[in-house]
Amino acid sequence: MFEKVLIANRGEVALRIHRACREMGIRTVAVHSEADANAMHVRLADEAVCIGPARSADSYLNKPAIISAAVITGADAIHPGFGFLSENADFAEMVEKHGITFIGPTVDQMRLMGDKITARKAAKEAGLPITEGSPALESVEDAKSWAEKIGYPIIIKAKDGGGGKGMKIAYSDGDIEEAFTMAKAEAKASFPSDVVYMEKYLQHPRHIEMQVLADKYGNVVHLGERDCSIQRNNQKVIEECPSPALNQSQRHEIGEIVRKAIAKIGYCNAGTLEFLYENGKFYFMEMNTRLQVEHPITEAITGIDIVKEQIRIASGAHLGYTQEDIQFNGHAIECRINAEDPATFIPCPGKITEWHAPGGLGVRVDSEIYSGYTIPPFYDSMIAKLIVHANTRNAALMRLRRALEEFVIMGVKTTIPLHQEIISQPEYLDGQYDIHWLENFMKSIQNKE
Ligand code: ADP
DSSP states (O other): OOSEEEEOOOHHHHHHHHHHHHHTTOEEEEEEEGGGTTOHHHHHSSEEEEEEOSSGGGTTTOHHHHHHHHHHHTOSEEEOOSSTTTTOHHHHHHHHHTTOEESSSOHHHHHHHHSHHHHHHHHHHTTOOBOOBOSOOOSHHHHHHHHHHHOSSEEEEETTOOTTTTOEEESSHHHHHHHHHHHHHHHHHHSSOOOEEEEEOOSSOEEEEEEEEEOTTSOEEEEEEEEEEEEETTEEEEEEESOTTOOHHHHHHHHHHHHHHHHHHTOOEEEEEEEEEETTEEEEEEEEOSOOTTHHHHHHHHOOOHHHHHHHHHTTOOOOOOGGGOOOOSEEEEEEEESBOTTTOOBOOEEOOEEEOOOSTTEEEEEOOOTTOEEOTTSOOEEEEEEEEESSHHHHHHHHHHHHHHOEEESSOOSHHHHHHHTTSHHHHHTOOOTTHHHHHHHHHHHHO
16 A cells, blocks of 8 residues: 555645545645645645645646655655646656556546547447547538538537537537637637547436446446536536436446446546436446546445545555445435635635534535635635435435535635525426526526526
8 A cells, every 4th residue: 555645636625635545544745836835735734845836837737846746755656636637648657657656547548538539439339328429520511511410419529628618519500610610719729639529419418427446457336326417617516416317227227338338448446437318318428537526425325435445446456345235325415615606606715704614414515624714816716515415315405405504604705505596496306407407597597687
């Protein structure tokens, strides 16, 4: 087992990784920007190294600075968390070249899944259901002829895309030129390559993803699904598991397809396969080769600590359990709480003057915030994740309602009122929502005002 792990991240996920290491008897190294010297994980880690100025490009994305910090402190592994360098294969390669273990899959697997075109090909070959799609598009004419083959509507995406950027929908021949040109321009501005491709656009899908764990010896389990359909701007807002849309046999069926595919690809460590789900069918969208923000809901219903499993697997341990050993208990829901104006979503950094997190049975709060902490303006605005777990979906909803009521955050605006509003809507209570539900709901309240 590793003796010392460097945490190449910030915020609640850095604290999450520190906690897992601590419970495994592993020493931790925090790295931080000048703006994060007072962060909770920096205070708790065994050692801390400042790696640069506030700007992410100069600190949390600064590969040589992070690797130097690992070498100087003698860390034997690096956990990248999510975001920042977590899906950067070049970084993982540099880490491994320095004789340090990257806690994640292999560099080749990261490259394969990081490119949407090669990922789709691998997924299809491994037997995963997938939308119809094109190879790389050469020209507007090429795009038109593929769109006719696939059938409108279609969505054009960047091969290196992420964060919902660079995607354009076309409903007919007349939209293609603009969609193609704009997707390519956005890709050029945001990603290493401006190559784009297209796939069938589904109009009312849910976003359902499957969590997997695989060791280096070909053992694979799935930990069930998460329904992440409550989204705004392609960003998840509330997640729950199990999905209200699936029954036990559908879960088992997609679980087995995923398990076989992961074994065939030879993937190793934790990973998430994201699907769109419409009219009873799954369509593979992408695979995230890292920890997900919403992993705690899966931990709640399976009792498995996914971060510890990532560390164990990276150190060469056997999974040590099979699919039959995985039990799914009850229902879990997560709310992502952001320091934002709940009506405009404008970030609201600043000093937390008062902080009281809810507690009690089945309530988990993952956050780096403490009373007196100042949220820096340079990073993502998520400041806490509230996770509730109960025997049934109804009980989880009641628990979520009371936990949101107990939460006190003063000094900055947060999205707590939005969460309270969402979870009191009849469609949400009935589990009747697709990926567009939240945006339509937001529009309907704005119209009323
Ligand atoms: P990114 O990597 O930028 O996050 P994804 O490919 O994961 O992009 O897609 C992000 C979101 O865009 C999905 O959660 C879904 O809401 C929407 N989306 C993507 N592909 C399709 C599609 N084929 N049909 C309908 N919606 C889609």
